[in-house]
Amino acid sequence: GAVVSQHPSRVICKSGTSVKIECRSLDFQATTMFWYRQFPKQSLMLMATSNEGSKATYEQGVEKDKFLINHASLTLSTLTVTSAHPEDSSFYICSAREGAGVNTEAFFGQGTRLTVV
Amino acid sequence: QKEVEQNSGPLSVPEGAIASLNCTYSDRGSQSFFWYRQYSGKSPELIMSIYSNGDKEDGRFTAQLNKASQYVSLLIRDSQPSDSATYLCAVRAGGSYIPTFGRGTSLIVHP
Numbered sequence: 001g002a003v004v005s006q007h008p009s010r011v012i013c014k015s016g017t018s019v020k021i022e023c024r025s026l027d028f029q030a031t032t033m034f035w036y037r038q039f040p041k042q043s044l045m046l047m048a049t050s051n052e053g054s055k056a057t058y059e060q061g062v063e064k065d066k067f068l069i070n071h072a073s074l075t076l077s078t079l080t081v082t083s084a085h086p087e088d089s090s091f092y093i094c095s096a097r098e099g100a101g102v103n104t105e106a107f108f109g110q111g112t113r114l115t116v117v
Numbered sequence: 118q119k120e121v122e123q124n125s126g127p128l129s130v131p132e133g134a135i136a137s138l139n140c141t142y143s144d145r146g147s148q149s150f151f152w153y154r155q156y157s158g159k160s161p162e163l164i165m166s167i168y169s170n171g172d173k174e175d176g177r178f179t180a181q182l183n184k185a186s187q188y189v190s191l192l193i194r195d196s197q198p199s200d201s202a203t204y205l206c207a208v209r210a211g212g213s214y215i216p217t218f219g220r221g222t223s224l225i226v227h228p
Contacts, residue, residue, distance in 0.1 A: 044205070046218075091158075093161070097214060105166050108161045110159070
């Protein structure tokens with residue numbers, strides 16, 4: 001399958017600081033990228049969907065001013081957690097969809113484990 | 118409200134047996150179906166995709182789709198302890214690019 005690279009894999013930051021997470025599709029152009037959050041032993045929660053060159057669409061309850069998403073190119077999307085707090089500690093995972101047709105697949109990055117202290 | 122239902126498990130099978138994982142979905146307009154495997158502490162990994170009724174086989178994995186009954190299943194033959202993971206079912210409706218995930222079924226393959 002296609003490769004999606006997410007960086008960093010693990011980050012610890014102080015409360016009140018911002019953290020940027022990068023998601024890159026390495027061998028394909030991602031028309032759509034998704035950002036998920038997953039708490040321990042819970043299911044994936046979709047945070048937002050982004051298409052290259054346009055503003056991200058956020059799911060209900062997700063603060064767009066706190067979770068800034070930029071999809072500047074067909075191979076790169078970034079998620080910035082601004083003014084992070086301990087409750088933002090979670091596993092953040094990006095997913096990139098290859099192509100735009102019906103029979104297209106989405107591949108996940110390795111995930112970023114964020115710990116806010 | 119699009120729903121994807123999976124039994125949370127755990128489903129426990131002995132090594133070498135066939136593991137059968139099931140998923141039902143509510144949206145009749147769904148056209149794309151996916152199975153992901155997620156090991157503890159890791160991100161999901163795509164195992165199978167299926168788009169038409171019937172069976173699709175890939176190695177030890179077989180995905181089965183029945184749109185009339187609105188279910189999709191994953192069979193794992195000759196189960197190995199390394200197959201122990203959570204299996205996520207994802208469904209995408211026609212005209213939508215956003216998949217809906219089930220909560221996952223935990224599979225334990227014991228030696």
